[in-house]
Amino acid sequence: MNEKRKQIYVLASPCNQGKTTTALLLEKYFRSKGLRVACLQTMKGQYDVGTFLQHNCYQYTLPLEAAKSKKMLELWLPKGYDKYILEVTLPHGPIGAAYIDLFQKINEVISNEVKDNWKNYVLGISSSFLSIWDLIYARNVQRVITKVPSKIESPCVDTSFNLHHPEDFVSDTVNPKMLLPKSDARVVAVGAFPAEFWDIYPNLKWYGYDYVKFMDEYRTERYELAIVGSCLDRNLKLLHKPEKSPVICYQPSCYLESSTLSCEDQHSNMLVKSDPLEIFRRIKEEPVGTPLADEGCLYEVYNNKFWTPDCDILWNNRNLPMLSQKDNMTFCNGWILPQYLIREGYLEV
Known part of the structure; x- marks a missing residue:
């Protein structure tokens, strides 16, 4: 293997499947072997950063512009680590799929209770995911089953939070190029x-x-x-x-x-009013900052110069x-x- 290239393990799933738990256990496994590990998340990082810091993990956020191409991705991957673990949330949506598109091998994290009815479960989150379904499964997908009562014969996490068969996780390779500036400021x-x-x-x-x-x-x-x-x-x-x-x-x-915030998360009521494949195309082909979705669409939150979810729109508070x-x-x-x-x-x- 080229010395510059490093292994990256992509963990993908909708929410509440045990993806972050799996990432932390995989990080612990690699660290026990004396390896330096970078834990990467998409914009979900804002909800989990405290968890990673409390576990003394090195955590980074990959912005949406990193999903444009493998070359762009590598510009956002920090140098100096032996292994990289990337979590992709909602891989069947246009945002998550833009990241998944960069890899040929992914690990799909699925909880034990829904593994036998997986496609119906995913499409129950949003029927729009069907338009991207084939893109996701046109690659090597390794299932990682979580919340199993006991060890099974494939990669899994049991209900006692033990990771089994980590050697069977699949990985891609990358050439990290990001070096952040350093300061000794207090x-x-x-x-x-x-x-x-x-x-x-x-x-x-x-x-x-x-x-x-x-x-x-x-x-x-x-x-x-x-x-x-x-x-x-x-x-x-x-x-x-x-x-x-x-x-x-x-x-x-x-x-x-x-403005006064509603007790209800307004974001949960927003619909996928824009074509998911068109959003995917814009991420890949249009300049960063190009509006990705129509007003009132779930993905409108990304309509800004950074393609970063806007908290005001997220909470229906635009002032x-x-x-x-x-x-x-x-x-x-x-x-x-x-x-x-x-x-x-x-x-x-």
């Missing part, structure tokens, strides 16, 4: 934020989701950068605002006025911009990666 952070910051700032101090403890440090301003990450409390307000120290905030409603700055505060109304903040001039390293 950084404090809380909540969920892109884990790439940890790579850029090795001295970063993370307070988990303890906002009260974080505030004690936050008020001192004895740091060079503060990151206010997001959390599940959409009504959280922070009374202190640093006078001079730069702050990157991933939950703008902590400081900015926003906050995707990215804005006021004095020393930078507000990210979505999972905007530090690479984009650097490129746009909002972050200096």
Whole structure:
């Protein structure tokens, strides 16, 4: 095998199949062999970053533009790791399929209770997935069954969270090319934020989701950068605002006025009003920032210059911009990666 090329294990499935659990167990397996492992996620990363950080894993988000081609993907893969594990959520939809299209071998994570009725289960999530079905299964697909009561003869995860037959997972190869800048600046952070910051700032101090403890440090301003990450409390307000120290905030409603949020996730009621194959085509062929879907479509959340899910649209609240700055505060109304903040001039390293 070419020395530059590394193995990448793609884990694909809809939500709630045990994909992240499988990724963490596979990472642990490789790490036990003395290997350095990078855990990669698509934009689902914002929901799982805390879990990966708590397990001392190296976690990265692959933006949608990385799905354009294998060459583009490799520009977003961090160098310096022995193995790569990529989770792709909703691979049967146009967004997930754009990533899957880059690989010839994938591991499909399926929970034991739905394995015998898999196609009906997937199409029950959205009948639009049928239009992309053949694209997914035109490659080598290895099933990984999760939540099994005991070990079976193929890759699986049992109900006691033991991984079996990891050697039978299938993999592709990639040539990672991304090198992030490094800084010894003193950084404090809380909540969920892109884990790439940890790579850029090795001295970063993370307070988990303890906002009260974080505030004690936050008020001192004895740091060079503060990151206010997001959390599940959409009504959280922070009374202190640093006078001079730069702050990157991933939950703008902590400081900015926003519309009253519904208790119901409005995103769940949005329909796939645009042709999934057309969305797939635009990802592959059109410039980043090209609108991907019609207004009111589930995938409208990607209609911005970063192709990053817009949290305002996600919550049916459109009065906050995707990215804005006021004095020393930078507000990210979505999972905007530090690479984009650097490129746009909002972050200096």
